[in-house]
Amino acid sequence: MIHFKAMVVEETGDKEYVRTIVDRTIDDLPTGEVLVKVGYSSLNYKDALSATGNRGVTRKYPHTPGIDAAGVVAESVDPNFAPGDKVIVTSYDLGMNTPGGFGQYIRVPADWVVRLPDNLTLKESMAYGTAGFTAGLSVSGLINHHVTPDQGEILVTGASGGVGSIAVSILAELGYSVVAASGKEQEKPFLRNLGATEILTREAVTDTSGRPLLKERWAGVIDTVGGDILATGIKSTKMGGTVTCCGNVASHELNTTVFPFILRGVSLVGINSQNCPMGIRREIWKNLAGPWKVNLDRLLNETTLDGLDEKIERMLKGKLKGRVAINLNSKE
Numbered sequence: 001m002i003h004f005k006a007m008v009v010e011e012t013g014d015k016e017y018v019r020t021i022v023d024r025t026i027d028d029l030p031t032g033e034v035l036v037k038v039g040y041s042s043l044n045y046k047d048a049l050s051a052t053g054n055r056g057v058t059r060k061y062p063h064t065p066g067i068d069a070a071g072v073v074a075e076s077v078d079p080n081f082a083p084g085d086k087v088i089v090t091s092y093d094l095g096m097n098t099p100g101g102f103g104q105y106i107r108v109p110a111d112w113v114v115r116l117p118d119n120l121t122l123k124e125s126m127a128y129g130t131a132g133f134t135a136g137l138s139v140s141g142l143i144n145h146h147v148t149p150d151q152g153e154i155l156v157t158g159a160s161g162g163v164g165s166i167a168v169s170i171l172a173e174l175g176y177s178v179v180a181a182s183g184k185e186q187e188k189p190f191l192r193n194l195g196a197t198e199i200l201t202r203e204a205v206t207d208t209s210g211r212p213l214l215k216e217r218w219a220g221v222i223d224t225v226g227g228d229i230l231a232t233g234i235k236s237t238k239m240g241g242t243v244t245c246c247g248n249v250a251s252h253e254l255n256t257t258v259f260p261f262i263l264r265g266v267s268l269v270g271i272n273s274q275n276c277p278m279g280i281r282r283e284i285w286k287n288l289a290g291p292w293k294v295n296l297d298r299l300l301n302e303t304t305l306d307g308l309d310e311k312i313e314r315m316l317k318g319k320l321k322g323r324v325a326i327n328l329n330s331k332e
Ligand SMILES: NC(=O)c1ccc[n+]([C@@H]2O[C@H](COP(=O)([O-])OP(=O)(O)OC[C@H]3O[C@@H](n4cnc5c(N)ncnc54)[C@H](OP(=O)(O)O)[C@@H]3O)[C@@H](O)[C@H]2O)c1
Pocket: 044, 045, 046, 130, 131, 134, 157, 158, 159, 160, 161, 162, 163, 164, 181, 182, 183, 184, 202, 224, 225, 245, 246, 247, 248, 249, 250, 271, 272, 273, 274, 315, 318, 319, 320, 321, 322
């Protein structure tokens, strides 16, 4: 019987949740076609919510979070995967109500599994993780709407976060002029190093005057925060520009009129990584490993299961920058 370590989140009563690292066996895992020995996982905002008892993400506790995992197939009853294959599993129900990547083994349906692309290591794939994949979908949203580097500046909001920092990096790599909006004054050097040409405060990209249209500035916007910042981005986008929307750390609300859409032809593109069809999923991973590949060392922090607790707390306070990959094989 295979024994392994996993983080388990338990409700202790009175809506208090505790996280501990416990021993489990593969018999504790759900049924599924593919058993994966996890090499790396990563920390996403959704994991921080699941790890603190958010029932919108995870209905039942005790639970092992981790919406991302990359590792090696240990057993498979599906003909498409064999022991030894390197694979990535992200989104679907992983880490939500299915035990996730914060454990050294996962067992999942075969149709959740993506083969690790050539030119990407397990660690690199989790430096991207769902945040990087979402950044990739967002960049693809701009490209598919014909936003090209010659059209002008692209605004990225929540720029020091996981999705934001990878979006800044990919866009800069592809030759776009990137303006980063960040609440972290101290992270200006970090954002410049990723390729941002200008860094604005959150206040500078927030307009609450109620005006339906603002001065046209952005050829495109990748928004990761929602609320007034997203609304302001839409109102400041140039004729024919595109805005992508993936997150709600600032707010789930969006106060705008129809004028940016009907007077300036602005497109608003919704991004959903969780249920992204497999064809697009493979294409995005291929791009992340190929033409869009960025220097991930600049934005990666590596930790272990034992160091994860502190990172979760920091993420919930909006204090993390870049990405956190979790090394599941560390002996620490
Ligand atoms: N739709 C999808 O498929 C999908 C997939 C992945 C993630 N998401 C969502 O995308 C968002 C970002 O995810 P992430 O993994 O990048 O999270 P993250 O690493 O925690 O980054 C979020 C960033 O947003 C900024 N921020 C935090 N609180 C804010 C506030 N109150 N007002 C304005 N900005 C604030 C901070 O950046 P600065 O300090 O630099 O401003 C923070 O680093 C989350 O809402 C997440 O749930 C959606």
